[in-house]
Amino acid sequence: MTPPPPSHPPDAAPEAALAVIALGSNLGDSVAVVRAAMDRLETFAAAPLRRSALWRTAPVDCPPGSPPFINAVVLFTPQAGETPESLLARLQALERDFGRRPDSRRNAPRPLDLDLIAFGAETRDTPALRLPHPHAWQRRFVLAPLAELAPGLQPPGWPAPVATLLAGLPQDASVRCWAAP
Numbered sequence: 496m497t498p499p500p501p502s503h504p505p506d507a508a509p510e511a512a513l514a515v516i517a518l519g520s521n522l523g524d525s526v527a528v529v530r531a532a533m534d535r536l537e538t539f540a541a542a543p544l545r546r547s548a549l550w551r552t553a554p555v556d557c558p559p560g561s562p563p564f565i566n567a568v569v570l571f572t573p574q575a576g577e578t579p580e581s582l583l584a585r586l587q588a589l590e591r592d593f594g595r596r597p598d599s600r601r602n603a604p605r606p607l608d609l610d611l612i613a614f615g616a617e618t619r620d621t622p623a624l625r626l627p628h629p630h631a632w633q634r635r636f637v638l639a640p641l642a643e644l645a646p647g648l649q650p651p652g653w654p655a656p657v658a659t660l661l662a663g664l665p666q667d668a669s670v671r672c673w674a675a676p
Contacts, residue, residue, distance in 0.1 A: 512615030514539075514582060515650070517628075517637045518567045519608040521554060525565035526674060528593060528607055533569055533676065535589055539582070540571035546676035547640030553669035555634065557602040565673060568612070568640040579614040579626050586611060612637065613650035627652060632660050635670045 516536060520528040529549055537544045547568045554561040573582060586609040593607035612628045619626040627650035631637040638661040641648065646658035653660065 512573055512617070513645075513648075514571050514573050514577075514614050515612040515641065515645075515648070516569050516571075516586065517608075517610040517612050517631065517640075518569065519552075519564045519610075519636070520606055521557075521562045521564040522604045522606045523594075525606075529565050529567050530676070532589065532593060532607055532609070533567065535592075536569055536571070539574065539577075539585060541574045542572045545570040545644050547643045548672050548676055549674040550636060550640050551671055551673040552636040553667075554602070554604075555636065557604070561602075561604050563669075564636065566636045566640060567676065568637065568644060570644050573614070579611065579617050579619055579624060582614065583611050583624055610637075612641070613648075616651055618651050633664070635661065635664050635667050638664065639670055639672075 518529050518532055520532075526549060533544065533546050550566045552564045552566050554564060590605075590607050590609055595605050595607055610628055610631070611624070611626065612631045614626060617626055628637075632650075632653045638657055642657050642661050646661075647656045649656040655663075
């Protein structure tokens with residue numbers, strides 16, 4: 496018996512592919528920056544973007560005195576032909592468009608930070624890209640907004656779905672919902 500033809504053209508992202516992007520900003524008008532970045536990310540998507548609320552969070556693993564972040568998560572179906580590597584390059588270009596510059600300090604304050612958390616079932620472990628993101632499943636500032644959109648999502652290698660992981664994290668009053676998307 497011949498298998499049925501794929502439900503998408505060969506060069507399109509599979510239907511199951513869902514890009515998960517975490518956004519953060521702790522320099523400038525972070526609320527405006529994150530909202531504007533979400534608008535720009537809309538152009539990366541093959542269908543309308545799904546947006547979380549904005550969350551105000553304390554900096555994690557940042558230099559002393561770093562200001563708090565505004566964080567959010569978006570989900571979208573990548574455009575036809577998009578790969579994790581090509582999407583990462585577009586995300587990095589968008590960060591530069593919003594004024595991000597190289598800084599020798601690890602996790603220095605920045606106007607925009609975009610992390611590719613997951614890309615469907617794709618996995619990568621290269622110097623340029625680790626996918627799914629290696630620490631996202633342990634971070635409330637990623638899981639809380641992601642749980643709004645996809646509580647049952649479980650990227651490859653994550654030990655449990657988003658909602659379960661979030662419930663297992665210690666409570667942290669410094670991560671709180673700040674504003675609607």
